[in-house]
Amino acid sequence: MSGQAASYYDPKQGFDAQDQAPYGKKNDNYANDYDQRNGNYQPPVDYQQPANYQQSGPEQKPQQPPFPDNPPPYSTFDEAFKIEKPKYNDIWAGLLLIAVFLGYVAVSGVTIHKYAANKGFNGDGIYDSSNDFSLDTNTLVLFIFVLCVALVFSWAYFMAARYFTKTFIWATGILNIVFALATGIYYIARGQYGGGIVFLIFGVFAIICFISWIPRIPFTAFMLQTTMDVARGYGHVFLVSALGGIVTVAFAAWFSVTLVSIYVAYEPDSTGTNPSCKNGGCSTAKVIGLTVYVTFAMYWLSEWIKNTVHTTIAGVYGSWYFWSKSAGGMPKGSTRGAFRRATTYSFGSISLGSLIIAFINMLRQACSVAQRQEAARGNLVGSIFIWILGCFISLLDWLVTLFNRYAFCHIALYGKAYIPAAKDTWKMMRDRGIDALVQDCLMGPVLTMGSTFVAYVCALLAYLYLQFTKPAYNHDGDFTAVIMAFAFVIGLQICQVFMTPIGSGVETIFVAMGWDPQVMINDHPDIYYKLVELYPRVQQAIHA
Numbered sequence: 001m002s003g004q005a006a007s008y009y010d011p012k013q014g015f016d017a018q019d020q021a022p023y024g025k026k027n028d029n030y031a032n033d034y035d036q037r038n039g040n041y042q043p044p045v046d047y048q049q050p051a052n053y054q055q056s057g058p059e060q061k062p063q064q065p066p067f068p069d070n071p072p073p074y075s076t077f078d079e080a081f082k083i084e085k086p087k088y089n090d091i092w093a094g095l096l097l098i099a100v101f102l103g104y105v106a107v108s109g110v111t112i113h114k115y116a117a118n119k120g121f122n123g124d125g126i127y128d129s130s131n132d133f134s135l136d137t138n139t140l141v142l143f144i145f146v147l148c149v150a151l152v153f154s155w156a157y158f159m160a161a162r163y164f165t166k167t168f169i170w171a172t173g174i175l176n177i178v179f180a181l182a183t184g185i186y187y188i189a190r191g192q193y194g195g196g197i198v199f200l201i202f203g204v205f206a207i208i209c210f211i212s213w214i215p216r217i218p219f220t221a222f223m224l225q226t227t228m229d230v231a232r233g234y235g236h237v238f239l240v241s242a243l244g245g246i247v248t249v250a251f252a253a254w255f256s257v258t259l260v261s262i263y264v265a266y267e268p269d270s271t272g273t274n275p276s277c278k279n280g281g282c283s284t285a286k287v288i289g290l291t292v293y294v295t296f297a298m299y300w301l302s303e304w305i306k307n308t309v310h311t312t313i314a315g316v317y318g319s320w321y322f323w324s325k326s327a328g329g330m331p332k333g334s335t336r337g338a339f340r341r342a343t344t345y346s347f348g349s350i351s352l353g354s355l356i357i358a359f360i361n362m363l364r365q366a367c368s369v370a371q372r373q374e375a376a377r378g379n380l381v382g383s384i385f386i387w388i389l390g391c392f393i394s395l396l397d398w399l400v401t402l403f404n405r406y407a408f409c410h411i412a413l414y415g416k417a418y419i420p421a422a423k424d425t426w427k428m429m430r431d432r433g434i435d436a437l438v439q440d441c442l443m444g445p446v447l448t449m450g451s452t453f454v455a456y457v458c459a460l461l462a463y464l465y466l467q468f469t470k471p472a473y474n475h476d477g478d479f480t481a482v483i484m485a486f487a488f489v490i491g492l493q494i495c496q497v498f499m500t501p502i503g504s505g506v507e508t509i510f511v512a513m514g515w516d517p518q519v520m521i522n523d524h525p526d527i528y529y530k531l532v533e534l535y536p537r538v539q540q541a542i543h544a
Contacts, residue, residue, distance in 0.1 A: 075328075077319060077333060077334045077336070077341070078341070079331065080319060080322070081315075081319075081414060083414070087345065088344070088345055088347070088348060089345060089417035089418065090348030090349045090352045090418050091348050092348070093348045093351040093355060093418075097300060097301075097351040097355070100296075100297050101301060103297070104293075104294060104298075104301070107258065107290055108257075108294070111258060111261035111290070112261045114261065115265060119137070122136040122137050122264055123137040124137060125137060126141050126469055127469070129473075131473060132472035132475070133274070134473055135259070135260045135264065135267075135473065136263075136264065136471070136473060137260075139260050139471070140256065142466075142483065142487075143259075143486075143487070143490070144253075144256075145461060145465065146461060147494075149458055149461055150249070150491040150494040151245070153491075154454055154491075154494050154495040154497075154498040155242075155245065157499065158498045158499060158502070161502055162228055162238075165224045165228065166217065166221040169217050169224070169446050172446050173206070173213060173446075173449065174210070176453050177210060180202045180203035181200060181203035183196075183199045183460060184196045184199030184200035184203060185200075188200075195383070197383075198371065198383055201384075201387075209445070213445075216440055216441070217442065219440065219441065219531075219534045219535045220441050222530060222531070223443060223506045224443060226506075227502060227506055228502075234324065235335045236316075237313055237505070238501075239335075240309055240312055240339075241498055241499075241501045244308075244497045247497075248305055251298075252298075252490045252493065255294065255490075256486075258294055259291065262290045263287060264276060266282045266286045266290065292362075295362065296362055298489075299358035299365075300351075300354055300358035302493045302497070303354035303357045303361075305497060306493070306496055306500050307350045307354050307405075307408055309497060309501065310500050310501075311341075311412040312335060312339040312342050312412070313505065314338070314412035315339075315412045317504065317505050317508035318409070318508055319331050321508070321520075321524070322516070322519060325524070338412055345415050346415055348418075349418040349421065353408060353418050353422075357404065360396055360400060363393050364393045364397060365485060367386055367387075367389055367393060368485045369481050369485045371387050374386060398444075402438070402444065405504075406438075407426070409425065409507055409511040410424060410511065412508075425511060429514050432514040432517075434510050434514040437513075438510060440535070441506060443502070443503055443507075444503060447496075447503050451495040452492065454491045454492070454494070455489070456488070458487045458490060458491030459485075461487065462483050462487035463480065
C-alpha cells in the first residue's frame with residue numbers, strides 16, 4: 001500500500017480507486033457523527049480479539065462514510081437511502097424481460113384459444129378425454145392439485161419458521177432425510193430402480209450434510225429468531241410474503257394451462273384425430289420449441305417476482321438496521337418505498353440478475369427430465385451420471401443465487417446497477433470477513449432444503465396421480481418424467497417465493513454489518529452480545 005491511496009467502501013458510492021483517505025484509516029470523527037445522528041451515543045466497548053486470532057499486514061477496516069452534522073429526521077425511504085442521481089439501471093435487461101413476457105402472453109393466448117375450441121375432445125375432467133396422444137384436461141386437473149399442495153405446504157412451512165425457529169431447522173433436515181429414503185424405497189418397490197437408487201443416494205448425502213449442521217444450528221436459530229422479531233415489529237414482511245406467494249401461485253396456474261394448451265394445440269397424431277391439427281401446422285418440433293420458450297419465460301418471470309420480493313424486504317431490514325434507533329426513527333413507508341424502487345430504478349438490475357438464474361435453472365430442468373427418463377428406462381448408469389451432472393448444476397445455481405441475493409441487498413438500499421453492486425458487495429463482504437458468517441449460517445441451505453422438500457412432495461403427487469388415474473396419453477409412461485419435472489418446478493418456485501423474506505432478513509443484516517458494524521454494536525447491542533456468545537468469531541469477522 002506504500003505510496004498509494006487504497007480503496008475503501010462507501011455504501012452510497014461503492015469502492016473508489018482514489019479516496020480522500022488511505023484504506024484502513026480510522027475515522028476519528030465517527031463517534032461524534034454517530035452521536036449527532038442518534039442523539040444518545042454511548043462510547044463503544046473495547047472488544048478484544050480472540051487469543052488465537054492472527055492478523056497479518058495492515059489493519060483492514062473500511063472507513064465509515066461520515067454522517068452530516070445535525071441531520072434532519074428522514075421521513076421517507078427515498079430520503080434515508082437517497083440516490084444522488086436517480087436513473088434507471090440495466091435498461092436493456094428490463095426491456096428484454098418485458099419483450100419475453102409479451103411473447104409469453106401471445107403464445108398463451110393462441111394456444112389456450114385452440115384448447116378452448118376443442119375442449120370436448122380433451123375432456124371436461126379426469127376420465128372423459130378422447131385424447132390418447134398428448135396432455136389434456138386430466139393433466140390440467142393434476143396441476144391444480146399440485147398448486148393446492150404447493151400453496152398449503154409452503155404457507156405451513158413459512159408459519160413453522162415464524163413460530164418454531166429451532167425446531168423448524170431440525171424438522172427441515174430430518175424431513176428431507178426421511179422423505180428421500182422413503183421415496184427411494186417406494187420407487188424400488190414399484191420397479192423404478194434407477195430413480196429409487198438415486199433417491200437413496202440423495203438421502204445418504206442429506207444425512208451427511210445434516211450431521212455437519214448440528215454445531216451451527218444455535219447460531220442459525222438465533223439469526224432466524226432475530227429476523228422474525230424484526231418482521232413482527234417493522235414493515236409488512238408477512239404481507240409481502242403472502243402477496244408474493246399468491247402472485248406466484250396465480251402465475252404457476254397460468255403456466256400450467258399454457259403448457260397443457262401447447263400440447264393440445266400442436267402435438268401431432270399419426271391417426272389424424274387431433275382436431276387442432278386439421279388445417280396443418282402441428283409438429284413435435286413446434287411443441288418442443290414452444291415448451292422450452294414458455295418454461296424459460298416462467299423461470300425468468302418467477303425469479304423476477306422472487307427477487308423483487310427479496311429486494312423489497314431488504315429495504316425494510318436495511319431501514320430497521322440503520323435507522324430504527326436513530327433520533328428520527330425508522331423512515332415511514334419503508335416497504336412501499338423499497339417496492340417502488342425495485343419496480344422502477346432497479347427493475348432492469350433485478351431482471352438481469354434473474355436472467356442468469358433462469359438460464360441455470362433451465363439447464364437443471366433439462367437434467368431433471370433426462371434423469372427421470374433414464375431411470376424409467378432402467379438405465380441405472382445413465383441415470384446416476386445425469387444426476388451427478390445435475391448436482392454440479394445445482395451447486396452452480398446455489399453459488400450464483402448466493403452472489404445475487406447479497407448484491408440485491410445493495411441494490412435495494414442504494415439503487416446501483418447490477419454488476420457494480422455485485423462487485424462492491426462481494427468485495428466489502430470479503431474484506432470485512434462477512435463471507436465467514438455467510439458460510440457458517442445455515443439459513444440458505446435450510447430454506448433450500450425446505451423448498452426442495454415441497455417440490456419433491458409435488459413431484460410424488462404427480463407420479464401417484466398418473467399411476468392411479470392412468471390417462472390414455474401416458475399408457476406407456478412417456479410423459480411421466482416431463483410431468484413430474486414440471487410439478488417439481490412449480491412446487492419449488494412457489495415455496496421459494498414464500499420463504500424469500502426470511503432469508504432476506506438474515507442476508508440484509510449480514511451485509512449491513514459489513515457496511516457499518518458500529519451500528520450493530522451501538523444500536524443493537526443485545527443482538528451483538530448474543531452473536532458473540534453463540535458465535536465468538538463474529539468479533540473477528542466484522543473487525544469490530
